[in-house]
Amino acid sequence: DAGVIQSPRHEVTEMGQxxxxxxxxxxxxxxxxxxxxxxxxxxxxxxxxxxxxPIDDSGMPEDRFSAKMPNASFSTLKIQPxxxxxxxxxxxxxxxxxxxxxxxxxxxxxxxxxx
Amino acid sequence: xxxxxxxxxxxxxxxxxxxxLRCNYSSSVSVYLFWYVQYPNQGLQLLLKxxxxxxxxxxxxxxxxxFNKSQTSFHLRKPSVHISDTAEYFCxxxxxxxxxxxxxxxxxxxxxxx
Numbered sequence: 001d002a003g004v005i006q007s008p009r010h011e012v013t014e015m016g017q018x019x020x021x022x023x024x025x026x027x028x029x030x031x032x033x034x035x036x037x038x039x040x041x042x043x044x045x046x047x048x049x050x051x052x053x054p055i056d057d058s059g060m061p062e063d064r065f066s067a068k069m070p071n072a073s074f075s076t077l078k079i080q081p082x083x084x085x086x087x088x089x090x091x092x093x094x095x096x097x098x099x100x101x102x103x104x105x106x107x108x109x110x111x112x113x114x115x
Numbered sequence: 116x117x118x119x120x121x122x123x124x125x126x127x128x129x130x131x132x133x134x135x136l137r138c139n140y141s142s143s144v145s146v147y148l149f150w151y152v153q154y155p156n157q158g159l160q161l162l163l164k165x166x167x168x169x170x171x172x173x174x175x176x177x178x179x180x181x182f183n184k185s186q187t188s189f190h191l192r193k194p195s196v197h198i199s200d201t202a203e204y205f206c207x208x209x210x211x212x213x214x215x216x217x218x219x220x221x222x223x224x225x226x227x228x229x
Contacts, residue, residue: 043219091158106158
């Protein structure tokens with residue numbers, strides 16, 4: 001079975017440009033998470049979806065960030081406009097059960113560099 | 116508030132030596148505990164978990180961890196490490212019941228030298 005698939009793996013863009021990161025969770029998983037990883041702040045949960053509905057978006061940094069999950073097999077994280085401080089590795093993870101089990105399956109990440 | 120502290124940011128060790136990576140958590144309620152491993156340029160993988168039952172938990176690749184409620188610790192151990200164990204290790208905790216965030220520690224970089 002394929003794991004969580006993220007694209008692109010690497011993205012280099014200039015400040016002010018729109019960035020869209022994509023995620024395909026494991027088939028049958030009903031929970032999806034977007035995390036951001038930086039050296040300074042470690043792993044931060046940005047947003048959590050359950051059954052395609054956003055449950056907790058308290059980690060989304062600001063209005064420049066938005067996330068959608070139009071169906072059970074696809075999610076996007078969009079940054080508009082992007083800024084250099086958004087440079088990080090963004091991970092998507094999915095889970096078969098509710099978030100309180102803690103058993104997450106991670107994608108390989110999308111490394112974003114904003115110049 | 117819930118928090119996870121990994122006491123060592125880096126642990127250098129020689130191949131075939133034993134290793135312990137330390138993790139302490141703070142929570143006013145019961146928690147599930149996890150260790151995840153991240154190899155270079157990859158996502159995190161679940162190494163082992165403590166949900167209930169025996170306090171000694173065995174995971175993949177010969178790792179094990181012991182839940183100590185009185186010391187609020189969940190240290191990760193391996194009796195003999197390999198070069199391939201070089202990676203970043205994350206301890207994580209989540210409170211029982213309902214929706215609660217999985218809280219990660221800052222990570223410990225294990226560097227195994229020949």
